[in-house]
Amino acid sequence: MAALGAPLRTLRALLRELRLAAGRSYRDSPAYRHVLAAFRAHRVTSEKLCRAQQELHFQAATYLCLLRSVREHQALHREYHGRGERSPQEVAGLVGFRLPQQPGGKG
Amino acid sequence: SDSPGGFEINLDHRKLKTPQAKLFTVPSEALAIAVATEWDSQKDTIKFYTMHLTTLCNTALDNPTQRNKTQLIRAAVKFLETDTVCYRVEEPPALAELQKNEWDPVVTWAEKRYNVTIGSSTSILGPNIPASTKETFISHLASYNMWALQGIEFVITQLKSLILSMSLIDRHITVEKAVLLSRLEEEYQIRRWGNVEWAHDYDLCELRARTAAGTLFVHLCSESSTVKHKLLQD
Numbered sequence: 381m382a383a384l385g386a387p388l389r390t391l392r393a394l395l396r397e398l399r400l401a402a403g404r405s406y407r408d409s410p411a412y413r414h415v416l417a418a419f420r421a422h423r424v425t426s427e428k429l430c431r432a433q434q435e436l437h438f439q440a441a442t443y444l445c446l447l448r449s450v451r452e453h454q455a456l457h458r459e460y461h462g463r464g465e466r467s468p469q470e471v472a473g474l475v476g477f478r479l480p481q482q483p484g485g486k487g
Numbered sequence: 488s489d490s491p492g493g494f495e496i497n498l499d500h501r502k503l504k505t506p507q508a509k510l511f512t513v514p515s516e517a518l519a520i521a522v523a524t525e526w527d528s529q530k531d532t533i534k535f536y537t538m539h540l541t542t543l544c545n546t547a548l549d550n551p552t553q554r555n556k557t558q559l560i561r562a563a564v565k566f567l568e569t570d571t572v573c574y575r576v577e578e579p580p581a582l583a584e585l586q587k588n589e590w591d592p593v594v595t596w597a598e599k600r601y602n603v604t605i606g607s608s609t610s611i612l613g614p615n616i617p618a619s620t621k622e623t624f625i626s627h628l629a630s631y632n633m634w635a636l637q638g639i640e641f642v643i644t645q646l647k648s649l650i651l652s653m654s655l656i657d658r659h660i661t662v663e664k665a666v667l668l669s670r671l672e673e674e675y676q677i678r679r680w681g682n683v684e685w686a687h688d689y690d691l692c693e694l695r696a697r698t699a700a701g702t703l704f705v706h707l708c709s710e711s712s713t714v715k716h717k718l719l720q721d
């Protein structure tokens with residue numbers, strides 16, 4: 381079984397990712413309720429090696445990885461790949477020029 | 488929402504459809520919830536390239552490559568011939584050593600777990616995989632339903648390794664670890680020459696996202712208690 385750390389830590393991180401993905405009403409979202417219900421249902425057993433518990437934890441850790449990676453990927457995309465071309469004003473500004481203003485529009 | 492064939496997704500009262508206009512139905516409630524969450528996460532624009540679970544469901548429903556179960560399994564097992572963890576370098580020695588230390592354990596795990604011979608090779612032709620090994624994997628994969636198989640084949644294509652994929656699906660390693668092992672040479676080069684965030688981290692996040700989605704997809708489509716069997720007939 382993979383080295384996963386404490387289930388509580390995974391749960392907290394997963395709920396945080398859901399909050400970041402959903403925004404204000406994250407506590408009412410189906411995903412939030414489903415995750416909490418699943419963790420509560422498997423908490424009762426005291427067996428450390430409960431297979432269902434481990435499977436759930438692995439699933440939660442995988443979903444956490446998915447949400448986190450998508451968020452990080454989007455952040456990187458926005459920062460490095462999303463800007464597009466500069467406008468003519470911006471290009472002129474790079475070398476300290478300003479485009480001429482023509483009150484009557486282009487001739 | 489629940490329906491006899493499975494679970495559907497509603498977008499503002501409209502039923503979600505696949506690219507080929509089929510009704511979007513999934514066999515597992517947890518999967519449906521995760522897909523709905525992907526849609527809920529979209530803000531001003533729909534960024535399909537971030538919606539990996541939706542994409543996987545669409546592929547399972549539409550089967551655009553028109554492959555049947557046998558063809559899908561053969562494609563998956565074929566990857567073993569060029570499996571990343573079996574393909575070793577001799578130069579530079581530090582990388583060869585790293586490959587040995589990081590990849591040998593997972594190859595050994597697979598050999599023990601599946602009772603097969605795999606080995607590794609530094610030859611350009613790759614490892615020589617015995618037919619019996621391939622047969623074992625073929626019959627193991629046959630125990631998965633069509634949806635799960637789409638997911639498995641997807642993970643294998645992402646990680647470029649059948650062994651790493653099985654290790655992941657059998658819960659022997661985490662997604663992060665599987666991705667790290669898949670990108671071992673890149674990580675080695677990054678450590679030597681430096682990291683380029685807009686390329687390296689970008690690729691890393693994308694690979695993690697896709698691999699995590701594929702793995703979750705496989706597990707959610709394989710659960711016998713929550714899965715609607717009618718939909719998964721092969």
